[in-house]
Amino acid sequence: MIRFFLKERISDLEFQQARRITLDEVARSTVIHRSTLSKIANKKGYNCTIDNLDKLCRFFECRIEEIAEYLPNTLDVER
Numbered sequence: 001m002i003r004f005f006l007k008e009r010i011s012d013l014e015f016q017q018a019r020r021i022t023l024d025e026v027a028r029s030t031v032i033h034r035s036t037l038s039k040i041a042n043k044k045g046y047n048c049t050i051d052n053l054d055k056l057c058r059f060f061e062c063r064i065e066e067i068a069e070y071l072p073n074t075l076d077v078e079r
Contacts, residue, residue, distance in 0.1 A: 001044070001045045001070075001071050001072075001073055002045070002046075002048070002068050002069070002070055002071070003068065003069050003070075003071050004040050004041065004046070004048065004067065004068050005066060005067055005068065005069070006037065006040050006041040006056070006067070007041050009056070009060045009062065009066065009067065010023075010026065012060075013060065023037045023038060023041070026056075026059060029059055030052075030055040030056060030058075030059045031055065032052050032055055032056070036048075036052065040052070040056075048068075053067055053068060
């Protein structure tokens with residue numbers, strides 16, 4: 001499963017800029033639909049495109065590891 005860190009990146013940016021960052025602002029800046037951003041932020045195991053990850057990395061000026069990480073499925077590990 002892939003775990004996303006969108007909420008953490010938004011929180012970090014809010015702290016750096018000392019202001020509130022909304023999903024609408026991220027959506028406008030990245031041209032990623034707000035509902036897609038909401039799914040990335042809140043839906044466990046959401047299937048996100050590489051293009052969207054690229055846009056988020058560009059927006060947050062970060063590496064892919066700061067946006068997403070791979071977590072092995074416990075069922076796969078046991079097999």
